Amino acid sequence: MAKHSRRQVLVLGAAGAAGLAMPWVSRAHAQERRITVAAYSGIFEDIYKKTVIEPFMKANPSIRVNYVGFPTSAQNLGTLRAQKAAPQLDVCILDMVVAKAGANENLYKAVTPDVLPVMKQLVPTALIEGMPGPAVTFDNVAMIYSPKKFASAPTSWKELWNKAHAGRITLDAPPNAVGMGFTFVANKLAGGTDYRDYSKGIKLLGEMAPLVQSWEPKPDCYASVTSGNADLSVGYNARIQTFSRQTPDRIAASIPDEGSVFQINTINLVNNAPQQDAALEFMAYALSAQTQATFTEALPYAPTNRDAPLSPEALARTAVTPERMSKMINIDWLEVAKFRDAITEQWRRNVLTRS
Amino acid sequence: MYLKVDSLEKRYGAFDPSVSNLSFSLAQGELLGLLGPSGCGKTTTLRMISGMVAATSGRILVGGHDVTGLPTYRRNMGVMFQSYALFPHMTVAENVAFGLEMRKHSKHEIAKRVESALAMVRLNGVGDRKPRQLSGGQQQRVALARALVFEPDILLLDEPLSNLDAKLRDDMRNEIREIQQRLRMTTIFVTHDQTEAMAICDRIVVMNKGRLEQIGTPHEIYETPATPMVADFVGRINRLKGTWRSDGAIDINGSMTIRASRPGARGAPVLVMVRPHRIGLVASGSAIPSAEHENVLAGTIRQVTYIGDTLQYSVEAAGARILVEKATTSAGDPFQSGAEVLLHWSEQDTLTFAADGER
Amino acid sequence: MNTVSVNENPFGRKLVLACLLPILLVNIVAFMVPVLNLAAMSFRAASSTGSLEEGITVSTWLGLFGDGYYWSMVGRTVWFGILITIITLLLSYPLALFVSRREGSLKAFLVVVCISPLLISAVVRTYGWMVILGDQGVLPSLIRASGFTPPRLINNETGVIIGMVEILMPYMILSLLSGFGKLDATLEQAAGTLGARPFTVFRRVVLPLSLPGILLGCLLCFVLAVSSFITPKMLAGGRVSLLATEIYDQAIVTLNWPLAACLSVLILVVFGAALVLYGRLSKIVE
Ligand SMILES: Nc1ncnc2c1ncn2[C@@H]1O[C@H](COP(=O)(O)OP(=O)(O)OP(=O)(O)O)[C@@H](O)[C@H]1O
Ligand SMILES: [Mg+2]
Numbered sequence A: 001m002a003k004h005s006r007r008q009v010l011v012l013g014a015a016g017a018a019g020l021a022m023p024w025v026s027r028a029h030a031q032e033r034r035i036t037v038a039a040y041s042g043i044f045e046d047i048y049k050k051t052v053i054e055p056f057m058k059a060n061p062s063i064r065v066n067y068v069g070f071p072t073s074a075q076n077l078g079t080l081r082a083q084k085a086a087p088q089l090d091v092c093i094l095d096m097v098v099a100k101a102g103a104n105e106n107l108y109k110a111v112t113p114d115v116l117p118v119m120k121q122l123v124p125t126a127l128i129e130g131m132p133g134p135a136v137t138f139d140n141v142a143m144i145y146s147p148k149k150f151a152s153a154p155t156s157w158k159e160l161w162n163k164a165h166a167g168r169i170t171l172d173a174p175p176n177a178v179g180m181g182f183t184f185v186a187n188k189l190a191g192g193t194d195y196r197d198y199s200k201g202i203k204l205l206g207e208m209a210p211l212v213q214s215w216e217p218k219p220d221c222y223a224s225v226t227s228g229n230a231d232l233s234v235g236y237n238a239r240i241q242t243f244s245r246q247t248p249d250r251i252a253a254s255i256p257d258e259g260s261v262f263q264i265n266t267i268n269l270v271n272n273a274p275q276q277d278a279a280l281e282f283m284a285y286a287l288s289a290q291t292q293a294t295f296t297e298a299l300p301y302a303p304t305n306r307d308a309p310l311s312p313e314a315l316a317r318t319a320v321t322p323e324r325m326s327k328m329i330n331i332d333w334l335e336v337a338k339f340r341d342a343i344t345e346q347w348r349r350n351v352l353t354r355s
Numbered sequence B: 001m002y003l004k005v006d007s008l009e010k011r012y013g014a015f016d017p018s019v020s021n022l023s024f025s026l027a028q029g030e031l032l033g034l035l036g037p038s039g040c041g042k043t044t045t046l047r048m049i050s051g052m053v054a055a056t057s058g059r060i061l062v063g064g065h066d067v068t069g070l071p072t073y074r075r076n077m078g079v080m081f082q083s084y085a086l087f088p089h090m091t092v093a094e095n096v097a098f099g100l101e102m103r104k105h106s107k108h109e110i111a112k113r114v115e116s117a118l119a120m121v122r123l124n125g126v127g128d129r130k131p132r133q134l135s136g137g138q139q140q141r142v143a144l145a146r147a148l149v150f151e152p153d154i155l156l157l158d159e160p161l162s163n164l165d166a167k168l169r170d171d172m173r174n175e176i177r178e179i180q181q182r183l184r185m186t187t188i189f190v191t192h193d194q195t196e197a198m199a200i201c202d203r204i205v206v207m208n209k210g211r212l213e214q215i216g217t218p219h220e221i222y223e224t225p226a227t228p229m230v231a232d233f234v235g236r237i238n239r240l241k242g243t244w245r246s247d248g249a250i251d252i253n254g255s256m257t258i259r260a261s262r263p264g265a266r267g268a269p270v271l272v273m274v275r276p277h278r279i280g281l282v283a284s285g286s287a288i289p290s291a292e293h294e295n296v297l298a299g300t301i302r303q304v305t306y307i308g309d310t311l312q313y314s315v316e317a318a319g320a321r322i323l324v325e326k327a328t329t330s331a332g333d334p335f336q337s338g339a340e341v342l343l344h345w346s347e348q349d350t351l352t353f354a355a356d357g358e359r
Numbered sequence C: 001m002n003t004v005s006v007n008e009n010p011f012g013r014k015l016v017l018a019c020l021l022p023i024l025l026v027n028i029v030a031f032m033v034p035v036l037n038l039a040a041m042s043f044r045a046a047s048s049t050g051s052l053e054e055g056i057t058v059s060t061w062l063g064l065f066g067d068g069y070y071w072s073m074v075g076r077t078v079w080f081g082i083l084i085t086i087i088t089l090l091l092s093y094p095l096a097l098f099v100s101r102r103e104g105s106l107k108a109f110l111v112v113v114c115i116s117p118l119l120i121s122a123v124v125r126t127y128g129w130m131v132i133l134g135d136q137g138v139l140p141s142l143i144r145a146s147g148f149t150p151p152r153l154i155n156n157e158t159g160v161i162i163g164m165v166e167i168l169m170p171y172m173i174l175s176l177l178s179g180f181g182k183l184d185a186t187l188e189q190a191a192g193t194l195g196a197r198p199f200t201v202f203r204r205v206v207l208p209l210s211l212p213g214i215l216l217g218c219l220l221c222f223v224l225a226v227s228s229f230i231t232p233k234m235l236a237g238g239r240v241s242l243l244a245t246e247i248y249d250q251a252i253v254t255l256n257w258p259l260a261a262c263l264s265v266l267i268l269v270v271f272g273a274a275l276v277l278y279g280r281l282s283k284i285v286e
Helices: A002-021 A027-031 A043-059 A073-082 A096-104 A117-121 A157-161 A177-189 A199-211 A221-226 A237-246 A276-287 A289-298 A312-316 A333-338 A340-350 B042-050 B092-102 B107-120 B136-148 B166-182 B194-200 B218-223 B228-233 C002-008 C010-041 C059-066 C068-101 C104-119 C122-133 C138-145 C157-182 C185-193 C198-227 C230-236 C243-253 C257-285
Strands: A033-040 A063-070 A091-095 A135-145 A212-214 A232-236 A252-254 A262-270 B003-010 B019-026 B031-035 B057-062 B077-080 B154-158 B186-191 B203-208 B211-216 B238-244 B249-252 B256-259 B269-274 B280-283 B294-306 B310-317 B320-327 B340-346 B351-354 C044-046 C052-056
Touching (some): A033 A043, A033 A073, A033 A276, A043 A063, A043 A237, A043 A289, A063 A073, A073 C243, A091 A096, A091 A276, A096 A333, A117 A276, A135 A157, A135 A177, A135 A221, A135 A237, A157 A199, A157 A232, A177 A199, A177 A232, A199 A212, A199 A340, A221 A232, A221 A237, A232 A237, A237 A252, A276 A289, A289 A312, B019 B042, B019 B211, B031 B042, B031 B194, B042 B077, B077 C185, B092 B136, B107 B136, B136 B154, B136 B166, B166 B186, B166 B194, B186 B194, B194 B218, B203 B218, B211 B218, B228 B269, B228 B351, B249 B269, B256 B294, B310 B340, C010 C257, C044 C257, C059 C257, C068 C157, C068 C198, C068 C243, C068 C257, C122 C138, C122 C157, C122 C230, C157 C198, C198 C243, C198 C257, C230 C243, C243 C257
Parallel strands (some): A033 A063, A033 A091, B031 B186, B031 B203, B154 B186
Antiparallel strands (some): A091 A262, A135 A262, B003 B019, B003 B057, B203 B211, B238 B269, B249 B256, B269 B351, B280 B340, B294 B310, B294 B340, B310 B320
8 A cells, every 4th residue: 555655646746747858848947047146145136136137037047046145255166065965056256266177077067158148348357368258247355434533534545554443453364355355455454566575564464453343243243333243344336335335325436545455246157057958048138238237336346347337436436437447456356365274364463363 | 054045936937936945954974865746846956955946035044154046166066867867978987077076186086085985876888978878777886876976065955765676775775874974065966756755754844836845854744744745745644535524523425434532623524544554454254453543444345456565455334436556475365356345544544635625 | 780681581582672762763863964974075175265076085184284274273172172171060069059959849949940041042141241341341341340451251262261150050050950860968967977067968978969960060161162163152252262162164155165074073083072071981980
């Protein structure tokens, strides 16, 4: 009896599976394709869903997009790594350094302009040698400040060394990526000319250390200023701008005159993705000029599509204005990835110990 | 009087008092038995005297000083607990040594006294064991040794022999009495067992429901019990209900007449008590010796029970069952069930109590 | 006694085995497999970008042993574990003793009160501490209001210790209460009648009898203190790096899984040592 019923279940199950696989069994099902996009959680998720995912689904009714948000790129990669045998994700948007690690493990499938023609519209810096997918957003490290404590926006990174702010500064130390990028900013401030020799930067950071309240603000550097626990911090421009729009009297962004470093998110097609074609359609949409512009208007990440029709105000909120571009510190993040551990080590020995 | 308990009362929460209006005193070196049924407040009394629980009211005096508010550790009383309360993490020897250590005796002295205390309770050679490796009776003796060893001024023993076999119980009883007398320790000895109390106590307090029922020497308690409860508690006894007649005799159900040494008010209900072994038994028709002050009753033996040193006869007389006890002899039973007999006992052995409990 | 009866009765022994089998299987699947996986992962190779590479290597292990940084981290972790455990014990013991002496519904109520913090997640409770200890927090404000300069209570070792102690106290109290089984008011009274003053009673009777509970609580709290990373991460402000937080960083931020695995194995070794010590000590106590 029991055996019999089990066999019946198996037969039913097989029929069900066949139904999913064979388009002629159910027309409605056959037309709908589902893809899963993995990117950041939080404010990014909110706005990306509204400005990219939902319009895409409206334009492509046959494709349903499931968005999975991760707090960090590393968790994004870690999840895919665990699913290597049978990936559940189709498209991953994450920091290029982390994406490179995934690329080395063959987790992503390289895309070319042949399969993704929109790549031809991207700025040259978006097509990075050795990366499986193109850049989808540019962001940059910026200064977070509390508008209540500053009559006018601080225009120099040196403000972080001002003893008046002792105990009111937070900064995410490496291995956090912001801390990593800020190392190169400090290096430039200290007169360093090559980011690969960052010893001057470390020395300067050591001088700042006694003023720092926390090297690992919780829940994050933005909230530490919004909540009034700190007056100065360092974070990513796009997020600061967005939080600033929500509570202008509590948090504001400044891209100081000395320049900054870029943070680049790339969009990657997962190797053996369940829905390759739909995934490529989505990637094309995400990189298109109009989508990029819409997203940037809502969340000030700089677009990677050179034809994106941006308003001057939106452009001004990013770091890709011509005068800012000229001051940006040119960094090959793939090169940085090779000495990442050494930077963390230097921080531990020479910066954190001084606070 | 060395130890004086004055109007002691203890209430646990809202319950009826566990002990109330309790007063008695002991001379130095006296051994007082505390006798009473289970739950009558014996342990509670000891706990108040030793300071383990605070009295709700009343005073405790030692050598004329009020110690009611004094903490236990300053009272210098050796207490043996009903539950033994041996320290499970210490060896037997360490348990016994504890009181001596607290009194800062030298190591050598402690070892010597622990050894002799263990010898006294017949426990030589178990000093290195933990209490849980001993039998119940052995544990009880360790507890006794621990309470005695530091020779306290006052010794409070809560059923110290309850868990021992009859032979060991007699030995230990005599041992306690001997030590107590030698060191002149003022001692309270709690027990349910009236024989034990009678055997070694100078005086006995009988308690019932938290109150003092009677205090007196063993002889007084046994021969002139103050209440039926005491009479009942200190030995087997026959009970008969009757009424005083005008001639000083007692009428039982109109079918039996009993004389007592002290008559009561006419017409009052009376409780008559006679101890079974004070009743004589002869075959029907035999002559009764010194018949003048004797109560005589005719009856029929209904049951004979042999319990070794005594024979118990259940005799039906005048509509009541009367228990009679006789020492056994090698000659065997003189009476069989169904035999017609005469019961007789003297007026002095007839205890009478007003039926509401007073004599 | 029990084992004898089981051995005497072959049916009983089979029954016991049959009953043990499911939990044994669960243990193998849920505990042994991940641990073995972890051990295997520690021999994988990782590139500088964090990507896993094919093949096995002992280089992660060699690097770990050669680096004094990790040794001092192990030392600091153990030291913090011990310090937190001791403070937790000192604060919990009187409470547990007080609760164990109550009776009836009052006792049940107090036990619930003591362990009720467990109903709230450690994260939320740690945020609570951030509010209390932060620079603008309740406690520093109070200290400032009374005319003193408050010391830094958060984003350093002090913060971690305060937070961890509070997080672990319910566990310690529970262990202590369960270990107080042998405590009996009569024993304390007995010691009193033998002439022991209250402190002597505590030292000679109460303390020795509560040692099993103390040992159990200490083992539990030490293991929890060494393995917790959320509270240290939130309260340390990046100034205290412990094994568990480092594992988190390596696994989640740097993605160096082999190193994270090595460190996890190291933590398991620390736990093993703690267990062995616990076993030894409980034998001595009993
Ligand atoms: N802690 C307590 N709380 C409430 N009632 C108690 C407590 N201790 C004793 N009692 C009550 O007090 C009364 C006297 O108890 P106690 O232990 O003194 O009796 P006892 O004469 O020693 O009895 P036993 O011969 O059975 O040992 C009992 O009714 C008991 O229920
Ligand atoms: Mg009792």
